[in-house]
Amino acid sequence: MKFHIQQESDISASTQLYNQICFAIASRHYPPGHRLPSTRQLAMQTGLHRNTISKVYRQLETDGVVEAIAGSGIYVRDQIKKKEFNESISKKIQASKDPEQEAKKAIDQLIKLGSTLHQARDLFTSEIDWRIKCGSRVLVSTPREDIGASMLIAEDLSPRINIPVEVVPMEELDKVLCNSRNGTIVTSRYFLQPLEKLAKKYGVRAIAVDLSDFQKELTILKELKPGSCVGIVSISPGLLRAAEVILHSIRGNDILLMTANTENSSRLLALLRASNHVLCDGPSLSVVESTLTKHRSQLMRIPSLHCAVNYLSKETIDQLKKEIGISK
Numbered sequence: 001m002k003f004h005i006q007q008e009s010d011i012s013a014s015t016q017l018y019n020q021i022c023f024a025i026a027s028r029h030y031p032p033g034h035r036l037p038s039t040r041q042l043a044m045q046t047g048l049h050r051n052t053i054s055k056v057y058r059q060l061e062t063d064g065v066v067e068a069i070a071g072s073g074i075y076v077r078d079q080i081k082k083k084e085f086n087e088s089i090s091k092k093i094q095a096s097k098d099p100e101q102e103a104k105k106a107i108d109q110l111i112k113l114g115s116t117l118h119q120a121r122d123l124f125t126s127e128i129d130w131r132i133k134c135g136s137r138v139l140v141s142t143p144r145e146d147i148g149a150s151m152l153i154a155e156d157l158s159p160r161i162n163i164p165v166e167v168v169p170m171e172e173l174d175k176v177l178c179n180s181r182n183g184t185i186v187t188s189r190y191f192l193q194p195l196e197k198l199a200k201k202y203g204v205r206a207i208a209v210d211l212s213d214f215q216k217e218l219t220i221l222k223e224l225k226p227g228s229c230v231g232i233v234s235i236s237p238g239l240l241r242a243a244e245v246i247l248h249s250i251r252g253n254d255i256l257l258m259t260a261n262t263e264n265s266s267r268l269l270a271l272l273r274a275s276n277h278v279l280c281d282g283p284s285l286s287v288v289e290s291t292l293t294k295h296r297s298q299l300m301r302i303p304s305l306h307c308a309v310n311y312l313s314k315e316t317i318d319q320l321k322k323e324i325g326i327s328k
Contacts, residue, residue: 004249005046011245013048017056019245022190025065025076029213032078036066064193137164137183138324139176142191144169148236148261148283149188152311153209155282157186160317163324170195177202184324190238207323210316217279217308221247224277226254231275231303233260233268233284262287269295275303282309 003020005013024030039050039057046053057074060066067077110120138157140150150167158165168176170191177183177198185195185206192208199206224230232243240259247257258275260268262284268291272278280288285307292302 002249003042003046004252005048006248006253009248011241013046014052014056014059016245016248017042017046017048017053018059019242020249021056021060022065023211023242023246025189030076032076034076035072036074036076038073063190064196065189137166138186139166139168139173139183140186141168141170141173141195142187142238144171146236146238148234149238151283152234152236152239152281153186153188156310156312156317157320161321161324173198177204186320205323207320209320210313212308212310212313214308217306218250220277220279220306221250221255224251224255227256228277229256229258229275231258231260231271231278233262233271233278233280233288235262235281235283237261239281265291269298272303273299276301278303278305280305280307281311282307 003017005016007013009016011019021030021036030036036057037045039053042048042053043050057066057068061068061074065077066074068074107117107120110123111117115123138161140154140157142149142153147167147169150169154165154167166176173185173195181202181204183204185199185204186209187195187206189208189210192206195206221230230247232240232247234240234243240261244257244259247255256274258271260271262268268288272288272292272295278288288305292299292305296302
Protein backbone atom coordinates (compact mmCIF):
# COMPACT_ATOMS: atom_id res chain seq x y z
CA MET A 1 0.00 0.00 0.00
CA LYS A 2 1.33 3.44 -0.94
CA PHE A 3 1.03 6.37 1.43
CA HIS A 4 0.47 9.93 0.23
CA ILE A 5 0.95 13.06 2.35
CA GLN A 6 -0.94 16.24 1.52
CA GLN A 7 1.41 19.04 2.57
CA GLU A 8 -1.29 21.71 2.21
CA SER A 9 -3.77 19.81 4.39
CA ASP A 10 -4.89 21.13 7.78
CA ILE A 11 -4.16 17.65 9.13
CA SER A 12 -0.53 17.33 10.24
CA ALA A 13 1.73 15.09 8.16
CA SER A 14 2.38 12.76 11.11
CA THR A 15 -1.38 12.38 11.76
CA GLN A 16 -2.00 11.66 8.07
CA LEU A 17 0.63 8.92 8.09
CA TYR A 18 -0.61 7.52 11.42
CA ASN A 19 -4.20 7.32 10.12
CA GLN A 20 -3.18 5.72 6.83
CA ILE A 21 -1.11 3.04 8.58
CA CYS A 22 -3.97 2.34 11.01
CA PHE A 23 -6.38 1.99 8.08
CA ALA A 24 -3.98 -0.38 6.31
CA ILE A 25 -3.85 -2.52 9.46
CA ALA A 26 -7.57 -2.37 10.23
CA SER A 27 -8.53 -3.32 6.67
CA ARG A 28 -5.98 -6.20 6.65
CA HIS A 29 -3.79 -4.71 3.92
CA TYR A 30 -1.19 -5.19 6.65
CA PRO A 31 -2.29 -8.38 8.52
CA PRO A 32 -1.02 -9.41 11.98
CA GLY A 33 2.67 -10.28 11.84
CA HIS A 34 3.29 -8.17 8.72
CA ARG A 35 6.53 -6.18 8.75
CA LEU A 36 5.98 -2.47 8.16
CA PRO A 37 8.18 -0.52 5.73
CA SER A 38 11.42 0.84 7.17
CA THR A 39 11.67 4.51 8.05
CA ARG A 40 13.99 4.92 5.06
CA GLN A 41 11.45 3.36 2.67
CA LEU A 42 8.63 5.53 4.00
CA ALA A 43 10.81 8.65 3.87
CA MET A 44 11.48 8.01 0.17
CA GLN A 45 7.79 7.36 -0.53
CA THR A 46 6.25 10.22 1.47
CA GLY A 47 8.99 12.86 1.55
CA LEU A 48 8.79 13.00 5.35
CA HIS A 49 11.86 13.12 7.58
CA ARG A 50 12.80 9.77 9.10
CA ASN A 51 12.50 11.28 12.58
CA THR A 52 8.83 12.09 11.86
CA ILE A 53 8.21 8.52 10.71
CA SER A 54 9.99 7.13 13.77
CA LYS A 55 7.72 9.29 15.94
CA VAL A 56 4.64 7.84 14.20
CA TYR A 57 5.94 4.30 14.71
CA ARG A 58 6.57 5.00 18.40
CA GLN A 59 3.02 6.29 18.77
CA LEU A 60 1.65 3.20 17.04
CA GLU A 61 3.65 1.04 19.43
CA THR A 62 2.44 3.04 22.45
CA ASP A 63 -1.14 2.59 21.25
CA GLY A 64 -0.62 -1.18 20.98
CA VAL A 65 -1.08 -1.32 17.22
CA VAL A 66 2.44 -2.50 16.35
CA GLU A 67 5.43 -3.95 18.16
CA ALA A 68 9.12 -3.27 17.58
CA ILE A 69 11.47 -6.26 17.47
CA ALA A 70 15.08 -5.25 18.05
CA GLY A 71 17.25 -5.80 15.00
CA SER A 72 14.29 -6.93 12.90
CA GLY A 73 11.78 -4.13 12.41
CA ILE A 74 8.25 -2.96 13.18
CA TYR A 75 5.50 -5.59 12.97
CA VAL A 76 1.70 -5.47 13.16
CA ARG A 77 0.72 -6.73 16.58
CA ASP A 78 -1.39 -9.87 16.79
CA GLN A 79 -4.09 -8.43 19.04
CA ILE A 80 -5.92 -11.72 19.55
CA LYS A 81 -2.82 -13.58 20.71
CA LYS A 82 -2.68 -13.99 24.48
CA LYS A 83 0.36 -14.47 26.62
CA GLU A 84 -1.25 -16.65 29.26
CA PHE A 85 -0.27 -20.28 28.92
CA ASN A 86 -3.77 -21.62 29.40
CA GLU A 87 -5.19 -19.56 26.56
CA SER A 88 -2.38 -20.46 24.21
CA ILE A 89 -3.23 -24.13 24.78
CA SER A 90 -6.89 -23.49 24.07
CA LYS A 91 -6.04 -21.69 20.84
CA LYS A 92 -3.90 -24.62 19.70
CA ILE A 93 -6.82 -26.94 20.30
CA GLN A 94 -9.20 -24.59 18.52
CA ALA A 95 -7.00 -24.22 15.44
CA SER A 96 -5.94 -27.85 15.16
CA LYS A 97 -7.09 -30.14 12.35
CA ASP A 98 -7.10 -32.98 14.87
CA PRO A 99 -8.45 -31.61 18.18
CA GLU A 100 -8.13 -34.92 20.00
CA GLN A 101 -4.41 -35.20 19.26
CA GLU A 102 -3.84 -31.55 20.16
CA ALA A 103 -5.67 -32.05 23.46
CA LYS A 104 -3.41 -34.97 24.28
CA LYS A 105 -0.33 -32.89 23.41
CA ALA A 106 -1.56 -30.06 25.63
CA ILE A 107 -2.09 -32.43 28.54
CA ASP A 108 1.37 -33.97 27.98
CA GLN A 109 2.88 -30.48 28.03
CA LEU A 110 1.12 -29.60 31.28
CA ILE A 111 2.40 -32.80 32.87
CA LYS A 112 5.95 -31.97 31.73
CA LEU A 113 5.53 -28.60 33.43
CA GLY A 114 4.70 -30.39 36.68
CA SER A 115 0.89 -30.47 36.67
CA THR A 116 -1.04 -33.50 37.83
CA LEU A 117 -3.94 -34.84 35.77
CA HIS A 118 -6.39 -33.34 38.27
CA GLN A 119 -4.69 -29.96 37.94
CA ALA A 120 -4.73 -30.19 34.15
CA ARG A 121 -8.45 -30.97 34.21
CA ASP A 122 -9.09 -28.00 36.50
CA LEU A 123 -7.11 -25.69 34.17
CA PHE A 124 -9.11 -26.74 31.12
CA THR A 125 -12.43 -26.57 32.98
CA SER A 126 -11.65 -23.15 34.43
CA GLU A 127 -10.64 -21.77 31.04
CA ILE A 128 -13.73 -23.14 29.28
CA ASP A 129 -16.08 -21.91 32.02
CA TRP A 130 -14.52 -18.45 31.83
CA ARG A 131 -14.97 -18.28 28.07
CA ILE A 132 -18.58 -19.39 28.34
CA LYS A 133 -19.18 -16.65 30.90
CA CYS A 134 -17.57 -14.07 28.61
CA GLY A 135 -19.79 -15.26 25.76
CA SER A 136 -22.99 -14.27 27.57
CA ARG A 137 -23.03 -10.83 25.93
CA VAL A 138 -20.99 -8.53 23.71
CA LEU A 139 -20.16 -4.98 24.75
CA VAL A 140 -19.08 -2.90 21.76
CA SER A 141 -17.05 0.06 22.94
CA THR A 142 -15.22 3.06 21.48
CA PRO A 143 -14.77 6.61 22.83
CA ARG A 144 -17.94 8.67 23.09
CA GLU A 145 -16.64 11.12 20.48
CA ASP A 146 -16.73 8.30 17.91
CA ILE A 147 -19.55 6.16 19.26
CA GLY A 148 -20.68 5.86 15.65
CA ALA A 149 -17.87 3.35 15.13
CA SER A 150 -19.39 1.19 17.87
CA MET A 151 -22.80 1.48 16.25
CA LEU A 152 -21.37 0.30 12.93
CA ILE A 153 -19.71 -2.68 14.60
CA ALA A 154 -22.91 -3.56 16.47
CA GLU A 155 -24.96 -3.24 13.28
CA ASP A 156 -22.77 -5.86 11.62
CA LEU A 157 -22.64 -8.19 14.62
CA SER A 158 -26.25 -8.20 15.87
CA PRO A 159 -27.78 -10.20 12.98
CA ARG A 160 -24.95 -12.72 13.05
CA ILE A 161 -24.72 -13.72 16.71
CA ASN A 162 -27.52 -14.94 18.95
CA ILE A 163 -26.43 -13.16 22.13
CA PRO A 164 -27.13 -9.58 23.29
CA VAL A 165 -24.98 -6.85 21.72
CA GLU A 166 -24.74 -3.56 23.60
CA VAL A 167 -23.05 -0.29 22.61
CA VAL A 168 -21.22 1.29 25.55
CA PRO A 169 -18.94 4.36 25.38
CA MET A 170 -15.47 3.68 26.77
CA GLU A 171 -16.05 6.37 29.37
CA GLU A 172 -18.98 4.38 30.83
CA LEU A 173 -17.62 0.88 30.47
CA ASP A 174 -16.02 0.76 33.93
CA LYS A 175 -19.40 1.42 35.56
CA VAL A 176 -21.19 -1.15 33.38
CA LEU A 177 -18.67 -3.89 34.19
CA CYS A 178 -18.70 -3.00 37.87
CA ASN A 179 -22.43 -3.79 37.97
CA SER A 180 -22.17 -7.00 35.94
CA ARG A 181 -18.80 -8.69 35.47
CA ASN A 182 -19.46 -10.80 32.41
CA GLY A 183 -19.26 -10.45 28.67
CA THR A 184 -16.75 -9.84 25.89
CA ILE A 185 -15.62 -6.34 25.00
CA VAL A 186 -15.37 -5.80 21.25
CA THR A 187 -13.62 -2.76 19.79
CA SER A 188 -11.51 -1.41 16.98
CA ARG A 189 -7.79 -2.15 17.03
CA TYR A 190 -7.16 1.55 17.67
CA PHE A 191 -8.69 1.31 21.14
CA LEU A 192 -7.80 -2.24 22.19
CA GLN A 193 -4.90 -1.49 24.52
CA PRO A 194 -6.79 0.57 27.16
CA LEU A 195 -9.75 -1.81 26.97
CA GLU A 196 -7.49 -4.83 27.56
CA LYS A 197 -6.45 -3.26 30.86
CA LEU A 198 -10.06 -2.69 31.85
CA ALA A 199 -11.04 -6.21 30.80
CA LYS A 200 -8.27 -7.68 32.94
CA LYS A 201 -9.49 -5.65 35.92
CA TYR A 202 -12.95 -7.24 35.72
CA GLY A 203 -11.97 -10.71 34.49
CA VAL A 204 -13.60 -10.40 31.07
CA ARG A 205 -12.22 -10.50 27.53
CA ALA A 206 -11.33 -7.74 25.08
CA ILE A 207 -11.14 -8.59 21.38
CA ALA A 208 -10.39 -6.37 18.38
CA VAL A 209 -12.28 -6.71 15.11
CA ASP A 210 -10.96 -5.90 11.64
CA LEU A 211 -12.62 -3.62 9.15
CA SER A 212 -13.76 -4.71 5.73
CA ASP A 213 -11.16 -4.06 3.03
CA PHE A 214 -13.78 -1.89 1.24
CA GLN A 215 -12.54 -3.14 -2.14
CA LYS A 216 -15.76 -2.21 -3.97
CA GLU A 217 -15.66 1.31 -2.58
CA LEU A 218 -11.95 1.74 -3.29
CA THR A 219 -12.49 0.54 -6.86
CA ILE A 220 -15.22 3.15 -7.34
CA LEU A 221 -12.92 5.87 -6.03
CA LYS A 222 -10.02 4.77 -8.21
CA GLU A 223 -12.18 4.82 -11.34
CA LEU A 224 -13.68 8.29 -10.86
CA LYS A 225 -12.89 10.80 -13.58
CA PRO A 226 -10.53 13.65 -12.63
CA GLY A 227 -12.52 16.64 -11.43
CA SER A 228 -15.32 14.50 -9.97
CA CYS A 229 -16.79 15.45 -6.63
CA VAL A 230 -17.33 12.55 -4.23
CA GLY A 231 -19.23 12.73 -0.97
CA ILE A 232 -18.75 10.33 1.94
CA VAL A 233 -21.42 10.11 4.64
CA SER A 234 -21.04 8.18 7.90
CA ILE A 235 -22.22 8.14 11.49
CA SER A 236 -18.56 7.68 12.51
CA PRO A 237 -16.33 10.80 12.59
CA GLY A 238 -13.30 8.53 12.81
CA LEU A 239 -14.28 6.73 9.61
CA LEU A 240 -14.74 10.06 7.84
CA ARG A 241 -11.28 11.25 8.90
CA ALA A 242 -9.72 7.99 7.74
CA ALA A 243 -11.61 8.21 4.45
CA GLU A 244 -10.25 11.70 3.80
CA VAL A 245 -6.67 10.56 4.33
CA ILE A 246 -7.06 7.38 2.30
CA LEU A 247 -8.78 9.09 -0.62
CA HIS A 248 -6.02 11.69 -0.79
CA SER A 249 -3.46 8.90 -0.74
CA ILE A 250 -5.19 7.26 -3.73
CA ARG A 251 -6.18 10.25 -5.86
CA GLY A 252 -4.26 13.24 -4.55
CA ASN A 253 -5.95 16.48 -5.61
CA ASP A 254 -7.52 15.35 -8.88
CA ILE A 255 -10.98 14.88 -7.31
CA LEU A 256 -12.93 16.94 -4.79
CA LEU A 257 -13.94 15.28 -1.53
CA MET A 258 -16.71 16.28 0.85
CA THR A 259 -17.66 14.46 4.05
CA ALA A 260 -20.68 14.75 6.30
CA ASN A 261 -22.10 13.23 9.46
CA THR A 262 -25.81 12.41 9.30
CA GLU A 263 -26.48 14.70 12.27
CA ASN A 264 -25.29 17.75 10.32
CA SER A 265 -28.25 18.25 7.97
CA SER A 266 -27.01 21.48 6.34
CA ARG A 267 -23.61 19.98 5.53
CA LEU A 268 -25.26 16.80 4.25
CA LEU A 269 -27.48 18.82 1.90
CA ALA A 270 -24.47 20.80 0.63
CA LEU A 271 -22.67 17.53 -0.02
CA LEU A 272 -25.59 16.10 -1.98
CA ARG A 273 -25.85 19.25 -4.08
CA ALA A 274 -22.17 19.19 -5.04
CA SER A 275 -21.36 15.51 -5.39
CA ASN A 276 -21.42 13.33 -8.49
CA HIS A 277 -21.02 10.21 -6.35
CA VAL A 278 -21.97 9.58 -2.72
CA LEU A 279 -20.69 6.69 -0.58
CA CYS A 280 -22.32 6.00 2.78
CA ASP A 281 -22.50 3.40 5.52
CA GLY A 282 -25.59 1.30 6.25
CA PRO A 283 -27.05 3.40 9.09
CA SER A 284 -26.65 6.58 7.00
CA LEU A 285 -28.44 5.26 3.92
CA SER A 286 -32.00 6.03 5.01
CA VAL A 287 -31.02 9.57 6.04
CA VAL A 288 -29.28 10.21 2.71
CA GLU A 289 -32.24 8.84 0.72
CA SER A 290 -34.71 10.86 2.78
CA THR A 291 -32.69 14.06 2.27
CA LEU A 292 -32.49 13.40 -1.48
CA THR A 293 -36.26 12.93 -1.69
CA LYS A 294 -37.05 15.97 0.44
CA HIS A 295 -34.78 18.34 -1.47
CA ARG A 296 -35.08 16.86 -4.96
CA SER A 297 -36.22 20.16 -6.46
CA GLN A 298 -33.08 21.90 -5.18
CA LEU A 299 -30.67 19.46 -6.82
CA MET A 300 -29.37 19.97 -10.33
CA ARG A 301 -28.70 16.24 -10.54
CA ILE A 302 -29.14 13.15 -8.40
CA PRO A 303 -25.73 11.80 -7.36
CA SER A 304 -24.87 8.15 -7.86
CA LEU A 305 -25.38 6.53 -4.45
CA HIS A 306 -23.42 3.55 -3.13
CA CYS A 307 -23.88 2.00 0.32
CA ALA A 308 -21.08 0.04 2.00
CA VAL A 309 -23.12 -2.86 3.33
CA ASN A 310 -20.47 -4.33 5.63
CA TYR A 311 -18.25 -2.46 8.05
CA LEU A 312 -16.44 -5.55 9.34
CA SER A 313 -14.69 -8.27 7.37
CA LYS A 314 -16.38 -11.67 7.18
CA GLU A 315 -13.20 -13.29 8.55
CA THR A 316 -13.20 -11.17 11.68
CA ILE A 317 -16.88 -11.91 12.37
CA ASP A 318 -16.30 -15.65 11.92
CA GLN A 319 -13.30 -15.50 14.25
CA LEU A 320 -15.25 -13.57 16.88
CA LYS A 321 -18.08 -16.11 16.76
CA LYS A 322 -15.57 -18.87 17.49
CA GLU A 323 -13.98 -16.83 20.28
CA ILE A 324 -17.31 -16.41 22.09
CA GLY A 325 -18.43 -19.98 21.53
CA ILE A 326 -20.77 -19.67 18.54
CA SER A 327 -20.03 -22.47 16.07
CA LYS A 328 -22.16 -21.24 13.17
